[in-house]
Amino acid sequence: MPFDLQELRSEPHTEVGLLIQRGIGILIERWARRAVQEQPNAARAHHQTLLDHLPRLLQTIGQSLALSLEADATPHQDPAEMHGEQRWEVGWSLPEVVRDYQILRLVLFEYLEENLDRPLSFREGRAIDLALDEAISASVAAYVRQGEAALRSQAEALKEADQRKNDFLAVLAHELRNPLASILTSIELLRLLDSPDPRIHQVREILERQVKQIVRLVDDLLDLTRIARGKLELRRTVFAVSQAVTQAVQTVRPLLEGQGHQLTVELPAEPIQLESDEARIVQVLVNLLSNAAKYTERGGHINLSAAREGEEVVFRVRDNGMGIEKEMLDVIFDRFMQIGRSLPRSQGGLGLGLTLVRQLVELQGGRVSAHSEGPGKGSEFVVHLPAAKLASAPLPSPGVASPTPAAPTATSRRILLIEDNRDARESLALLLRMLGHHIETAAAGPEGIAHTLASRPEVVLIDLGLPGLDGFEVARQIRKALGEAVLLVALSGYTQDEDRRRAYEAGFNVHLPKPVELDELTRVLGRVAGGHNH
DSSP, X not given: XXXXXXXXXXXXXXXXXXXXXXXXXXXXXXXXXXXXXXXXGGGGGOSHHHHTTHHHHXXXXXXXXXXXXXXXXXTTHHHHHHHHHHHHHTTOOHHHHHHHHHHHHHHHHHHHHHHOSSOOOXXXXXXXXXXXXXXXXXXXXXXXXXXXXXXXHHHHXXXXXXXXXXXXXXXXXXXXXXXXXXXXXXXXXXXXXXXXXXXXXXXXXXXXXXXXXXXXXXXXXXXXXXXHHTOOOOOEEEEEHHHHHHHHHHXXXXXXXXXXXXXXXXXXXXXXXXXXXXXXXXXXXXXXHHHHHHTSOTTOEEEEEEEEETTEEEEEEEEOSSOOOGGGTTTTTSTTOOSOTTSOHHHHOOSXXXXXXXXXXXXXXXXXXXEOSSTTSOEEEXXXXXXXXXXXXXXXXXXXXXXXXXXXXXXXXXXXXXXXXXXXXXXXXXXXXXXXXXXXXXXXXXXXXXXXXXXXXXEEEEETTOXXXXXXXXXHHHHHHHTTSSEEEEEESOOSHHHHHHHHHHTOSEEEESSOOHHHHHHHXXXXXXXXXX
């Protein structure tokens, strides 16, 4: 016959309850000694601090048995919860907490059998069992709550640490753009000086290759932080696959040639199109080709192919390089993961390129996989992307006037450069003067505004990160004073769509990312006569 728990809880068992209350000291001593014997690894918890609450627990259990309580009264719940919380704090496992109560049950029944002058009644035994079960339940619940709270706290701490890391990487990548801009501008100056000394020509090419590699690493860092924040915006257009392949090959050709690799490209005779972010697809191909070049011995063979398979466009990048161990195939796309730790650090990279490949591909509805028969047998990376549904002519990207590069202008422009970084200011000004432009400079916003209003230049190049009065406010004030009579060009290490929108809203005609490409700047300056629309 089942017990009515409320009735059992409300029954007084005075003799048993009082006996427990009188023997608290003996019970605790026996409990602690036996617990140390049966749970030697948990003995650390049986020191005085953790024993302090036990008298109250036994006292309340004795009271609940001795008195006629309300049906739902459980006075031993609070000390039982403290028992569970303390066991969590000292590192006990949940089974150890439960076993602790099992030991208490044995000690309690042995004590009662020794000190009662009669056998323990059946209902007395069930009442003790009920009180201990309720105490165990309260302890376990408190233990679990403590664990969940600790896990939540750890999760929040990890989230905060990850956010700080992403913020740091974003700031680091942005701050690196200023010195890189000065270096690239100086490289362009060396090109324009056109020294007859072949050694200077060789040094310039080395500098250019290495700095552009650093720029790509910085861009990878920025893109990863944008993806982590959910702020990477895709510009989907319909474009020819051959166009993306050509751009990617042109980008990595200096790297391939420097390593003596032979690249073959296979494209179908019939044109195929993608409806994706073209720049990001080029970036994916560049990263895969760079990865192949990095992990292939000098003079290796690399193959890039693209084909339409059903409703997908499939890119394959194969090499005859060092290959990939089977167990690495599942983790090769993880952040900071690298294969071949013996690879010279000059070729090692940051372990970000493949992570970015996977994330960019997945953001565009595709998937990427790695294949290799093992070390020394080369590798293959396969990218699947949804093919364009309509075989229409490639569409120009938003904000791009024409897919055909504009011819550089030979017209001299009156230009004001507002830039607080001295090296960036002086190197860009020198470059523009060598190109035949009349250039003046300002190191701060208020100075730049006053100079603009006084000299009325045709073009004002403004660094957005000016201290004090930032570039956005400088542009607003100039635009308010001069209207559309001046071309305003933003120079910035922040290159997201949101940054461009803010620049255009502030009155800029053009937003150029740092380091500024000379060809792009030349095209912008050529637009002065043709209008200022961005």
